[in-house]
Amino acid sequence: MGTILIVAEIQKGVIRxxxxxxxxxxxxxxxxxHEVKSLVVGQGVKGLAxxxxxxxxxxxxxxxxxxxANYSADAFTQATLAAVAASGADLVLISNTPSGWDFAxxxxxxxxxxxxxxxxxxxxxxxxxxxxxxxxNGKLDAQVKATGTVVATxxxxxxxxxxxxxxxxxxDLDAGIGECxxxxxxxxxxxxxxxxxxxxxxxxxxxxxxxxxxxxxxVVQPLADALGGAMGASRPVVDAGWLPHEYQVGSSxxxxxxxxxxxxxxxxxxxxxxxxxxxxxxxxxxxxxxxPIFEVADVGVVADLFDIVPALTAAVTAAKG
Amino acid sequence: MKILVCLKQVPHSDARLDIAxxxxxIQEDNIKxxxxxxxxxxxxxxxxxxxxxxxxxxxxxxGPDRVxxxxxxxxxxxxxxxIHVNDPAMEGSDSLGIAKVLAAIVKEESPDLVFAGLMSEDxxxxxxxxxxxxxxxxxxxxxxxxxxxxxxxxxxxxxxEGGALEVVQLPTPCLLAVQSGLNQVxxxxxxxxxxxxxxxxxxxxxxxxxxxxxxxxxxxKVEIEKVYTPPRGEGAQLIEGSADEVATxxxxxxxxxxxx
Ligand SMILES: Cc1cc2nc3c(=O)[nH]c(=O)nc-3n(C[C@H](O)[C@H](O)[C@H](O)COP(=O)(O)OP(=O)(O)OC[C@H]3O[C@@H](n4cnc5c(N)ncnc54)[C@H](O)[C@@H]3O)c2cc1C
Numbered sequence: 001m002g003t004i005l006i007v008a009e010i011q012k013g014v015i016r017x018x019x020x021x022x023x024x025x026x027x028x029x030x031x032x033x034h035e036v037k038s039l040v041v042g043q044g045v046k047g048l049a050x051x052x053x054x055x056x057x058x059x060x061x062x063x064x065x066x067x068x069a070n071y072s073a074d075a076f077t078q079a080t081l082a083a084v085a086a087s088g089a090d091l092v093l094i095s096n097t098p099s100g101w102d103f104a105x106x107x108x109x110x111x112x113x114x115x116x117x118x119x120x121x122x123x124x125x126x127x128x129x130x131x132x133x134x135x136x137n138g139k140l141d142a143q144v145k146a147t148g149t150v151v152a153t154x155x156x157x158x159x160x161x162x163x164x165x166x167x168x169x170x171x172d173l174d175a176g177i178g179e180c181x182x183x184x185x186x187x188x189x190x191x192x193x194x195x196x197x198x199x200x201x202x203x204x205x206x207x208x209x210x211x212x213x214x215x216x217x218x219v220v221q222p223l224a225d226a227l228g229g230a231m232g233a234s235r236p237v238v239d240a241g242w243l244p245h246e247y248q249v250g251s252s253x254x255x256x257x258x259x260x261x262x263x264x265x266x267x268x269x270x271x272x273x274x275x276x277x278x279x280x281x282x283x284x285x286x287x288x289x290x291x292p293i294f295e296v297a298d299v300g301v302v303a304d305l306f307d308i309v310p311a312l313t314a315a316v317t318a319a320k321g
Numbered sequence: 322m323k324i325l326v327c328l329k330q331v332p333h334s335d336a337r338l339d340i341a342x343x344x345x346x347i348q349e350d351n352i353k354x355x356x357x358x359x360x361x362x363x364x365x366x367x368x369x370x371x372x373x374x375x376x377x378x379x380x381x382x383x384g385p386d387r388v389x390x391x392x393x394x395x396x397x398x399x400x401x402x403x404i405h406v407n408d409p410a411m412e413g414s415d416s417l418g419i420a421k422v423l424a425a426i427v428k429e430e431s432p433d434l435v436f437a438g439l440m441s442e443d444x445x446x447x448x449x450x451x452x453x454x455x456x457x458x459x460x461x462x463x464x465x466x467x468x469x470x471x472x473x474x475x476x477x478x479x480x481x482e483g484g485a486l487e488v489v490q491l492p493t494p495c496l497l498a499v500q501s502g503l504n505q506v507x508x509x510x511x512x513x514x515x516x517x518x519x520x521x522x523x524x525x526x527x528x529x530x531x532x533x534x535x536x537x538x539x540x541x542k543v544e545i546e547k548v549y550t551p552p553r554g555e556g557a558q559l560i561e562g563s564a565d566e567v568a569t570x571x572x573x574x575x576x577x578x579x580x581x
Contacts, residue, residue, distance in 0.1 A: 105451035112541035182462035190484030239502030300557030315568035
C-alpha cells in the first residue's frame with residue numbers, strides 16, 4: 001500500500017490542532033496498510049517536528065530554511081513537492097486553513113494529481129481514496145472518489161485530534177527552495193472596535209434572509225434589546241455593508257459562546273457554525289426546513305422570520321412586565 | 322493592461338436543490354442560475370482597476386449554452402469582451418481539467434492580472450484558481466481582501482482567521498482569488514446592457530485550446546459518486562403554531578434558561 005504525507009501547520013509557535021486531526025485520519029488509514037510520514041516546515045522547528053513524530057506523524061521530514069520562516073505559497077509548494085519526492089507519498093493531507101487552501105491546489109497541479117478539498121471524512125476504498133465533503137454551503141454532502149496520486153485538504157474540526165503516541169523519528173529534508181515570487185510582508189491583527197460579542201450572554205444574529213439593511217434596526221435589534229443582548233450577523237450582511245465587520249460571527253469573524261444564540265435568516269454554512277456552535281442554547285428561525293442551521297440548533301422554528309421575530313419581541317417585552 | 326476574470330455560473334442561491342436522477346449532482350433543469358457571488362467581486366475588482374486607468378477586461382467562463390447569460394451580464398457591467406468555452410466533451414471534468422483549460426487561455430491571452438473568486442457556491446472546491454496559476458507559471462494569492470498595484474508589484478491583504486490579515490507582495494503577471502466583501506459590486510446599467518450586445522464573445526472548445534484530451538470524465542481523477550442530504554442527527558426540537566403561540570413557547574424556553 002501507499003505512503004501518506006501529512007503537511008503539518010505551525011501557527012503562533014505551535015503545531016495546530018488541525019494537524020493532529022490529519023494525523024487521526026492518517027493513522028486510521030494506516031490500519032489498512034498505509035505508511036504515515038509528515039512534513040514540518042519553518043525555521044527552528046526541530047522540537048515541534050519531534051513532538052509531531054511522537055503524536056501520530058510517523059517519520060517527520062523537517063524542512064528548515066529562511067524562506068520558510070513565514071508562510072509563502074511558492075516556498076510551501078516547493079517544500080511539499082520536495083517532501084513528496086523524498087517520501088514517495090501518493091496521498092498528501094493538508095488542513096483546509098488559509099494557508100492550506102492557498103498552496104494545496106498548486107501542489108496538486110504540479111503533481112498532476114487528483115485534488116479534493118475541505119473533506120470531513122477519508123477512507124480507503126481499495127485502489128481509490130474515498131472522501132466526504134459538503135457542497136452548496138452545507139445544504140448537501142457529496143461522496144467522491146479519487147484515484148492515482150491524491151492531494152486532499154481536510155476541514156479543521158472534522159475529527160478529534162490523534163491522542164495516541166507513535167514511534168516516530170525526524171529526518172532533515174533539504175527542500176532546495178528556489179525563486180519565490182510571493183513574498184510575505186506582515187500579519188495585521190484586527191483591532192477590536194466597539195462591539196465585543198464574546199462577552200454577551202444573549203446574541204440575536206441576522207443573515208441574508210433579512211434582505212435589507214433597515215431590517216436589522218427594525219427587526220433584529222429590537223429583539224436583542226428586549227433580551228438585553230447584542231446583535232450579530234452572518235458574513236453576507238457585512239460584505240454588503242449593512243453592518244460593520246465587528247458584528248460578524250464565524251470563522252473570519254468572532255467566535256462566540258453566549259448562553260442564548262438566536263439565528264434569524266441564517267442558513268448555517270460551516271464558516272458560520274464554527275463561530276457559534278459552542279453556544280449554550282441555540283434557537284434557529286428559518287423558512288427552509290432543510291437549512292443546516294437546524295442541525296446545531298436546540299430549538300427550531302420553520303417559518304417566515306418577519307412573522308416570528310416581531311411576535312417574539314412583543315412576548316419578551318410583555319414577559320418582563 | 323489586460324485583466325482576465327474567471328467566472329462560473331452556479332445555481333441561484335434561492336434555487337431548489339433536488340438531487341438528479343443518477344444521484345451524482347443536482348437537478349439543473351428549470352432552475353435559475355447566476356454568476357457565482359465570489360466571482361462578482363473578482364469582476365468588480367477588475368472593473369475598478371479599469372475605471373482607475375487603462376485596462377482591457379476579458380471575462381472567461383466554461384459551461385453550456387446558459388453561460389452566455391452570465392457573460393452578457395459581465396459585459397453589461399463593463400467587461401470589454403468575453404470568452405465562452407462551450408464544449409460537451411468537458412462534461413465530468415474535475416478541477417484539474419477545468420484548470421488546464423483556463424491555464425491554456427491564460428497562456429494564449431497573456432494577461433497582466435487574472436482575477437477569480439475564492440470558491441464556487443455550488444461545489445465549494447476553492448481549487449481551480451491556484452491550479453490555473455501553477456499550470457500557467459504565475460504566482461497566486463487567495464482570500465484577497467484588498468489589492469493595490471504599483472510599478473508591476475501587487476500588494477494584497479489576505480484574510481486569515483478571526484479577522485487577521487496577511488500582507489503579501491507578488492509581481493505581475495499574477496492570479497488573485499478574491500474573498501467576498503472586498504468591494505461593493507456594481508449592477509449592470511441599462512446602457513451597459515445595451516452596449517454589451519455589441520461586445521465580442523468568442524466561443525471555443527477544449528480542443529481549440531490544445532487540451533482536448535485532458536478534459537471530461539475520461540481524464541478526471543476525481544469523481545463525484547453521489548450527492549445526498551446530510552444525515553440529520555437529532556437536530557432541533559421544532560416549535561410549530563401561530564406566530565404568537567411560537568413566541569409564547571420560546572419565551573418559556575428563555576425563562577428556563579434564566580434569561581428573563
Ligand atoms: C473563507 C471563508 C470564510 C467565511 N467566514 C464566514 C464567517 O465568519 N461568518 C459567516 O457567517 N460566513 C462566513 N463565510 C460565508 C459562508 O460560507 C456563507 O456564505 C454565509 O455564512 C451565508 O450567510 P447566510 O446564512 O446569512 O446566507 P444564506 O446562506 O443565503 O442564507 C439565508 C437564509 O435565510 C433564510 N431566509 C430567507 N428569507 C427568510 C425569511 N423571510 N424568513 C426566514 N428565513 C429566511 C433562507 O432560507 C436561508 O437559509 C465564509 C466563507 C469563506 C469561504
